[in-house]
Amino acid sequence: MNPSEFEKQAQELDEKLQSEKEHLEAEMVVIPDLVRQRLDAFYTQMESEADLLSNRPSSPRSVKRFLRGTAITAASAAVIGFVIIGSAFVSPTMAESLKQVPLVDSVFKLAGDFGLQTADRKGLVTPTNLSVTHDGITLKVSQIIFDGTRLVVALEKQDGEQKVLPLFTKVTPDGKKPEDIIEKIDLFINGKSILSENGPFNSLGWGPGKDSNSMIISYMRDPAGGLPALPKQFDLKVYAKLKGVAEPFALQTTVYKTKLASKVLQPQISKANQYLKFTVDRVEMTPVTTKILTTFTMLVDLKDMPDDYAIERKYISTEGPHKNYTKKEVKHLDYAVIDDQGRELEILGGSGKSISKNQPEQMAMLFTPFADPPKKITFKPYTLLMTPDGRAILDAKGHWVRQYLPEFEITIDVPQNTNQP
Structure with missing residues (x-):
């Protein structure tokens, strides 16, 4: 990299630091003494070394600026990143600037x-x-x-x-x-x-x-x-x-807590047949996370559940009087969340309670945020297919195979005036 390129980088970084300094002063943020001392010592050392080189006959006047640019560019992550990030406050402006510096x-x-x-x-x-x-x-x-x-x-x-x-x-x-x-x-x-x-x-x-x-x-x-x-x-x-x-x-x-706008919906909408009921209780949307609360309710005894919703599981045990036994269970129930552009949110995790007759299976699930504010959201329940011994059935790409349950699909409208601080 030639001297002019270093000078350009140094100038850009100096402008960012000056802008951030003005921003900090505007918000009455005091730069800690330790941070100020480290910055002063760093610049003094760089200027001193540049003066020694610039006094040599073969060194042009631009060497001082060249060395300063080199030092700032190479050491900015180690020094500026340390003293600024190590302080008590980093504004979003400086945080983004630091990300553009090598090694940060x-x-x-x-x-x-x-x-x-x-x-x-x-x-x-x-x-x-x-x-x-x-x-x-x-x-x-x-x-x-x-x-x-x-x-x-x-x-x-x-x-x-x-x-x-x-x-x-x-x-x-x-x-x-x-x-x-x-x-x-x-x-x-x-x-x-x-x-x-x-x-x-x-x-x-x-x-x-x-x-x-x-x-x-x-x-x-x-x-x-x-x-x-x-x-x-x-x-x-x-x-x-x-x-x-x-x-x-x-x-x-x-x-x-990060200050950001959120959107909260409480649709309380259900779809049901004689065996199961699915309800969308609450949707919380932020730029970081989508949190959804739902319930599945079993409306009949387990013995009366059809094969669409239940499976005979085989258990193999080496202990106890029942070493090998079969037990009927409700299949694993889940759902996909789709925006009005047909894009599915990625599941981040969640938890819930097990299901039994007239005892709703409450689920709290986390998803990635919507790429754009949706006007409608569709919930598509499904079961995950398993073998009788409890192993997941995978497709050609290694994904767990879903069996969708269209009878429980729900679509809700998203009002555009529900933002909350």
Whole structure:
């Protein structure tokens, strides 16, 4: 890269920093002394080294600007990223600027679902610089978002010069999962472990990040399970126990609900026949998550359920008096969510209660957000096909085969005036 290109990059970055400085001053945000000292020391060192080179006869006047541009471009991720992200406040403007600097990679942007990528693009994610090091291994929480429905945390690992197991491994095509370094993951909300919160509507899960040394942790709590909804502000501790490391990792911060518009619908619309009833109770839409509450109700005794909705399951057990037995069960009931353009939302997770006669199966499901505000939403219930011994029946692409139940399909209109702060 020639000097003129470095000068251009330096100028662009200086303009972004100046703009952000004016933005911070406008909001009366005080830059911490440590941040200011590190920036001053960094620039002083760069200017000093540039002066030494520029005094040499063979060095043109542009060398000083060239070195300054080189230093800023090469070290911006390590220095500017550290001191700015490490401070108490990062505005969406600066967050987006930092993402454009080399080496500042966003886990949500590179590996998150559509909702997380949207949040990252719109500057709704909170960048952090929380880190703890034990035995030469560093765990870092780099991003957090809480939209009122789900809490999502980006966790990253740095090994230094060591070679240890990856933080997260994906399941291989043959169905096996290689070993990773995680022994236990937990989140503490206002000092209480979520693993201690029993209930069908509390969901903790994690998935792959941007590489094998990063992962995304997601948590949902639904008040239908008897616990209060997460507050708009709470203390969070990310707890991790790693294999081969005696001391657990604990990273603590305060989480604030992201301010964004939401749309809430309570259609309470049902479709039923003599055997089953399906009801859409509530739909909550944000730019990050779509949360849907539904119920399936069985209207007859299990013995009277037809094969469309029930299956004779074969169980094989090596213990007890009934080593091999058959049991009739309701098939796994689920549903697809389709917008008015025919696009299906991706399922992120969820939970619910089991179904029995006249006892509704309540389900709280999370989906990705709608790509565009829908005018109509269609719910298409289906069962997932299984063999009698409980194995999933897969199609040619490896997807679980669905058997749709058109008799329960529901379409609702979406009013355009239901936005909530």
